[in-house]
Amino acid sequence: MTEPIVVVGAALLDDGRLLAARRSAPPELAGRWELPGGKVESGETPEAALVRELREELGVQTEAMERVPGEWPLRSPYVLWVWTARLLPGSPAPKPLQDHDELRWLTPAELWNVEWLDQDVPAVQEIEGRMGRA
Numbered sequence: 001m002t003e004p005i006v007v008v009g010a011a012l013l014d015d016g017r018l019l020a021a022r023r024s025a026p027p028e029l030a031g032r033w034e035l036p037g038g039k040v041e042s043g044e045t046p047e048a049a050l051v052r053e054l055r056e057e058l059g060v061q062t063e064a065m066e067r068v069p070g071e072w073p074l075r076s077p078y079v080l081w082v083w084t085a086r087l088l089p090g091s092p093a094p095k096p097l098q099d100h101d102e103l104r105w106l107t108p109a110e111l112w113n114v115e116w117l118d119q120d121v122p123a124v125q126e127i128e129g130r131m132g133r134a
């Protein structure tokens with residue numbers, strides 16, 4: 001059996017809103033919305049991978065906060081793990097530098113206004129519950 005490879009996704013929260021990112025590639029994922037992030041590299045902690053991916057993809061400085069409990073299957077062998085994250089003071093605003101062509105900050109009421117990747121829906125539902133409690 002192939003070992004799962006962890007993809008970390010960020011529930012980047014600011015002022016009670018969640019950042020959603022629209023993928024620009026590959027063609028089968030383009031146009032759908034996801035949590036920004038990417039694959040954990042060997043020797044890297046998931047939290048460090050998250051901070052690195054958000055810097056590369058969005059040009060932001062962030063801090064991983066808490067793991068959102070759960071593990072969601074993506075295309076084999078990948079699985080999605082999610083952390084909440086926040087922008088550090090003085091961080092630039094996120095820009096779609098890599099992998100995305102549009103970003104949107106969503107309030108809890110707007111969470112389902114974007115077409116999330118099917119495989120991200122259960123993770124976003126879990127985040128929705130936490131935003132409600134925040």
Ligand SMILES: Nc1nc2c([nH]c(=O)n2[C@H]2C[C@H](O)[C@@H](COP(=O)(O)OP(=O)(O)OP(=O)(O)O)O2)c(=O)[nH]1
Pocket residue numbers: 007008009029034035036037038039040074075078080099117119120
């Ligand atoms: N980042 C991210 N990837 C996701 C999500 N949902 C989902 O199916 N994926 C898939 C897309 C990709 O096949 C894989 C992650 O790849 P990626 O392209 O974001 O990661 P990466 O930057 O490390 O990739 P690479 O270009 O270095 O290969 O997981 C999600 O919410 N966030």
